[in-house]
Every structure is written in C-alpha cells, then in structure tokens.
Amino acid sequence: CLPPPIRESVQLSFRHTPRLFKTPLRQSTRKREEEFIIKNRSKLRDNALLVDTDVSNVDPVWLTTKGDEFYQRGDIGSAINAYSEALNADGRMVETLLARAACYLDLREADPCIADCMAALKLSDSIETRFETDEARLLFQKKLLTTLGMAYCVKTEHDKALELFHSVLQLDKNDHDAPRNMRYLETLMEVADLKAKADKNFSMGSLE
Numbered sequence: 001c002l003p004p005p006i007r008e009s010v011q012l013s014f015r016h017t018p019r020l021f022k023t024p025l026r027q028s029t030r031k032r033e034e035e036f037i038i039k040n041r042s043k044l045r046d047n048a049l050l051v052d053t054d055v056s057n058v059d060p061v062w063l064t065t066k067g068d069e070f071y072q073r074g075d076i077g078s079a080i081n082a083y084s085e086a087l088n089a090d091g092r093m094v095e096t097l098l099a100r101a102a103c104y105l106d107l108r109e110a111d112p113c114i115a116d117c118m119a120a121l122k123l124s125d126s127i128e129t130r131f132e133t134d135e136a137r138l139l140f141q142k143k144l145l146t147t148l149g150m151a152y153c154v155k156t157e158h159d160k161a162l163e164l165f166h167s168v169l170q171l172d173k174n175d176h177d178a179p180r181n182m183r184y185l186e187t188l189m190e191v192a193d194l195k196a197k198a199d200k201n202f203s204m205g206s207l208e
Contacts, residue, residue: 060086064096076103094120094140101147110154117148142168142175149181158189 067082083100086093101116121144124137131137149164162185168178 060089060093060096063089064093064099067096067099071099071103076106079103092123094123097123098140098144098147101144101151105147105150105154108154110151113151113154114148117144117151120144121148138171142171142178145171146177146181149185153185153188156192158185158192161185162189 063082063086067079067086070076070079070082080100080103083096083103086096087100097116097120101113101120104110104113104116124131124140124144131140145164145168149161149168152158152161152164162182165178165182165185168175169182172178
C-alpha cells in the first residue's frame with residue numbers, strides 16, 4: 001500500500017482587525033477608549049482606522065447618555081462633543097439640543113446657547129407627538145424658556161430675560177423657580193441702573 005501523495009503547501013495569512021489604539025482590546029479599557037473617541041471625534045474623523053466605526057452608525061440615544069455622564073462629571077467640553085455627535089446622527093432630538101444649550105450656558109457662551117434653544121423650540125412646536133405626556137412637554141418648555149432667559153442674562157439683555165421668566169410663570173403659575181429668577185433679575189437691573197447713573201455723574205464731575 002503506497003502512502004498518500006504529499007500535499008502542496010499553502011501559506012495562510014491572518015489579518016487582525018485594525019485598532020486606533022496600540023494596546024490589545026480589553027473589556028476593562030473599552031469604556032475609556034470609547035470616551036476618548038467621543039471627546040476627540042472631530043480630530044479623528046479622517047483617521048482610516050475609524051472608517052468601520054463611524055460615529056454616525058452609533059445610536060444617538062447612547063451618545064446622549066454619554067453626554068449626560070460627561071456633564072454630571074463636570075466635563076462640559078466632552079459633553080458638548082457627545083451631544084453634537086448625537087445631533088449629527090439625529091438632528092430632531094430636542095432634549096439633546098436643550099442639554100447642549102445648558103452646557104453652553106455653563107460656559108457662559110450665550111449665542112450658541114440661544115441658537116440651540118431656538119432650534120429646540122422650533123422642533124418641539126413642529127413635533128406634537130414628541131412628548132409622551134403633557135407633563136413632560138410642560139417640563140421641557142419651562143426648562144427651555146428658563147435656559148433661554150439665563151442666556152439673555154449673560155448677554156445683559158435683561159428685558160428679554162424678564163419676559164421669558166414671565167412666560168414660564170404663565171405656563172405654570174405654581175412654578176417655584178420663575179419668581180426667584182425674576183426677583184434676582186430685577187435686582188440686577190436695579191443695580192445696573194444705579195451703576196449707570198453713578199458713572200454718568202462721575203463723568204460729569206459730580207461725586208454726589
């Protein structure tokens with residue numbers, strides 16, 4: 001009985017999945033890697049290793065949740081990045097727009113805060129079924145108007161801010177925050193008026 005013929009040799013090559021990071025993929029570091037990508041997404045957008053993991057394919061709800069986590073930890077810049085990526089995936093997420101507006105307000109960046117609030121207001125008006133309950137819609141509207149009013153406070157456009165706080169009270173006469181915001185704003189307006197008068201008297205040489 002003759003032995004079987006010798007088989008031809010075949011060379012096999014194995015290709016590992018390319019990774020942005022030079023370290024092995026471990027579950028213990030996966031969360032940190034995901035957060036790094038979200039934080040630096042705008043700088044990494046052209047990186048060839050991210051072609052198959054385009055953030056536009058990531059669930060925008062998940063991205064919003066990551067933004068909330070960043071915000072709660074005080075990492076406002078990363079929260080803005082996460083919310084922005086979520087909105088790139090789905091620009092109709094009014095709660096995400098308002099969350100990003102709150103981040104801008106924390107940074108005292110009034111103009112982008114106002115832009116997000118106005119975009120959220122326009123969307124919420126056009127999507128009547130967006131909110132599960134009337135109470136959820138009311139809470140959203142009050143938060144939006146309050147955030148918008150605070151942004152106008154930053155811009156020292158006090159009359160607009162006061163009008164917005166009045167609107168909150170018109171939506172809900174039992175709201176506790178609106179009267180407090182109005183009293184604080186009225187004090188600011190009074191102080192600003194006294195300062196303006198003092199500056200005018202000083203410029204005219206009057207110290208009385």
